Amino acid sequence: MASTRHESALGDASTPPSRARTMTRARDDGGARDRRARGVDAVTCVTWMAHASVGAAIVFALAVALASAGLAPVGLALVPCALVFWQLMVPSEALGRMRANGATSARALRAVVRRTAGDGAWEFWTSTSRGVESRGGGKTREVERMARRRRGGVGGTAALEANRRRLPPLNAWPHRPVFVRSSPRSATQRVTDGWASKRGPVFKAKDEEATIGVEDACAPVNTETAMSFETELFEGRILCRFKGIEDAMTRTPDDFYATKRASFQVLVQGRFKERVKVSDVLTGAEFDREFENKPPRAIVIAGQEFFKRLTPGLIADVLCEEPHYYAPIGATLSVLAAHTPDEAPDITSNIEEETRRFGGAFAKGVSISERCRIFSNPKQSNEYFFNTEDVYTLDYFQNVLLFDDYCLDIGFVKLPLRRCLNGQPISFFAKHRDGRYAYSFEIWHECLLDKAPERTPVGADWPPSK
Numbered sequence: 040m041a042s043t044r045h046e047s048a049l050g051d052a053s054t055p056p057s058r059a060r061t062m063t064r065a066r067d068d069g070g071a072r073d074r075r076a077r078g079v080d081a082v083t084c085v086t087w088m089a090h091a092s093v094g095a096a097i098v099f100a101l102a103v104a105l106a107s108a109g110l111a112p113v114g115l116a117l118v119p120c121a122l123v124f125w126q127l128m129v130p131s132e133a134l135g136r137m138r139a140n141g142a143t144s145a146r147a148l149r150a151v152v153r154r155t156a157g158d159g160a161w162e163f164w165t166s167t168s169r170g171v172e173s174r175g176g177g178k179t180r181e182v183e184r185m186a187r188r189r190r191g192g193v194g195g196t197a198a199l200e201a202n203r204r205r206l207p208p209l210n211a212w213p214h215r216p217v218f219v220r221s222s223p224r225s226a227t228q229r230v231t232d233g234w235a236s237k238r239g240p241v242f243k244a245k246d247e248e249a250t251i252g253v254e255d256a257c258a259p260v261n262t263e264t265a266m267s268f269e270t271e272l273f274e275g276r277i278l279c280r281f282k283g284i285e286d287a288m289t290r291t292p293d294d295f296y297a298t299k300r301a302s303f304q305v306l307v308q309g310r311f312k313e314r315v316k317v318s319d320v321l322t323g324a325e326f327d328r329e330f331e332n333k334p335p336r337a338i339v340i341a342g343q344e345f346f347k348r349l350t351p352g353l354i355a356d357v358l359c360e361e362p363h364y365y366a367p368i369g370a371t372l373s374v375l376a377a378h379t380p381d382e383a384p385d386i387t388s389n390i391e392e393e394t395r396r397f398g399g400a401f402a403k404g405v406s407i408s409e410r411c412r413i414f415s416n417p418k419q420s421n422e423y424f425f426n427t428e429d430v431y432t433l434d435y436f437q438n439v440l441l442f443d444d445y446c447l448d449i450g451f452v453k454l455p456l457r458r459c460l461n462g463q464p465i466s467f468f469a470k471h472r473d474g475r476y477a478y479s480f481e482i483w484h485e486c487l488l489d490k491a492p493e494r495t496p497v498g499a500d501w502p503p504s505k
Contacts, residue, residue, distance in 0.1 A: 207255060208497045209485055213239070214284055217442050218483040219258040221268065222466055224325070225476035231267040234259045239288060258480060260284050261291040265308075265386050273469070273477035275309015278386050283443025302448065304436035305467055307478060308386045311425045317369045317397075318352075318420035319472045325363040326463045333358060333459070352417055368469055369414030369423075374407070374434035383430035390432050397423050435467060445484040455486075462490025 204223055212218045213234045221230050233256025258266045258279050265276035280291050282302045296302060333339065336358060343355045355364035369375065376384070376393040384390050394401045394410055399422060401410070414420045425431060439447055447454040456465070464487060468479035488494040 222479035225479040263290040301436040376432040
C-alpha cells in the first residue's frame with residue numbers, strides 16, 4: 040500500500056522525470072490556489088459585508104426616493120436600484136483586488152450566507168433563483184426566436200461575424216475618444232458620405248480615390264452636419280451630439296446640452312422603403328459576447344421582470360451568451376415626428392413631437408407620454424404603421440449616458456461601462472422583428488479597445504476596406 044501511494048504521488052516508473060516534475064508542480068500550484076482561496080475567505084466575508092451594508096443603505100435610499108416621487112412602490116424600486124449598484128459601485132476596487140486573489144462575488148456571497156445562515160440556506164437560495172429563471176412559459180419563446188434570428192437570420196450576430204471589420208487606429212479617429220460607425224450587424228447598410236479623418240469629409244462613396252473605405256466612415260459628432268446612409272428598409276441621415284466631445288470640427292453650442300437637458304442626442308431622419316407595423320420595429324441593445332462582472336442571477340432576473348412591467352413588449356436577457364434587450368421603438372423614443380417631405384424640418388433644428396399623421400388616436404395630437412403608452416400596448420400599436428411617403432424623425436436623447444467617459448452618470452457617482460461590456464460597443468438601431476435593420480450604428484470608445492477584437496494598434500498596417 041505504501042508503495043502504491045508513493046507511485047501515485049510521483050507517477051509510475053515509466054513517467055519521464057520532466058513530466059513528473061510538471062505534474063508535481065501542477066499539484067503544488069493547485070494546492071497553493073486552494074490555500075489562497077481559503078486564506079482570503081475570511082477577509083472576503085468581512086470586506087464584502089462592509090461594502091454590501093453601505094450599498095444596501097444607498098439602494099434603500101434610492102428606492103424610497105423613487106417611491107416618494109410616485110414612480111414605483113418601494114418593493115419594486117429596490118430591484119433596479121440593487122441591480123445597478125451590486126457590481127458597479129458597491130464592490131469598488133476592493134472586490135477587484137479580492138478577485139485577483141481568487142475570490143469572486145459569488146464566492147463572497149456564498150461564504151456570507153453559509154456562515155450566517157448555514158449551508159442549507161445557500162442551496163435553497165440558488166435553487167429558488169434557478170426556479171424563477173425556468174418559469175415564464177410562452178414569454179421565453181419570443182426571446183428564443185429573436186436569438187435564432189441573431190445567430191442565423193438576416194443581420195445580427197451571424198452578419199457581425201461574417202462582416203466583422205477592424206477599426207481605424209486611434210490616431211485616425213476624427214472625434215477621439217469616440218468613433219461612431221455603421222454596424223456590421225446590418226449586412227445591407229451602406230453609408231454615402233462621412234468624416235473619415237481629422238480633416239473632415241474628405242471623400243464620397245463614388246470617389247474611387249478615397250483612401251478610407253466608405254463603410255469605415257465616422258458619423259460626425261458635434262459638427263452640426265449629418266451622415267447619409269441606406270438599408271433595404273430605410274434611407275436617411277444620422278446626426279450625433281455628445282456632451283464633452285470637443286475638437287477642431289465642433290460646432291454644437293455649449294449651452295445646447297443644458298437647454299436640452301441631455302448628455303447626448305442621436306437623431307435619425309428619413310423614409311421607410313416599405314410599409315411596416317410600428318409594433319414590428321424594435322430598438323434596444325445587443326451584444327455578441329457575455330458581459331463581465333455580472334450581478335447575481337436572481338437580482339438580474341428580478342430586474343428584468345421589473346422593467347418588463349414598466350415596458351410591455353420588452354424582450355431582455357442580459358445573462359446569456361449574447362446579451363440583448365429589445366423594446367418597441369415607438370414606446371422608447373424621446374421624440375417621434377412624422378411630416379410630409381415638403382414639411383420635414385431641418386435635422387439640425389429643434390424638432391418637436393408630431394404624430395398626428397399616424398391617424399387614429401393620434402389624429403388630434405397626443406403628448407409624448409401618451410404616445411409611449413399607446414405604442415407600448417401591443418394590441419393598440421398593431422393598428423399603426425410607418426408608411427413609405429412620410430419623413431420620420433427619430434430622436435434619442437437622455438442625460439444618463441456620458442460618451443466622453445463612457446459611463447453612466449446618476450448624479451452623485453459615475454459608473455464605468457467598460458467593466459461590464461467586455462470590449463463591446465453600445466449600439467443604437469431600429470430592427471424589424473424578422474431580423475432586418477432599418478439602421479444600426481456602433482458607438483466605440485477607446486477604453487473598450489484593450490478587449491476588442493476589432494482593435495487596430497496605432498502604427499499597425501491598416502489597409503482601406505474593400
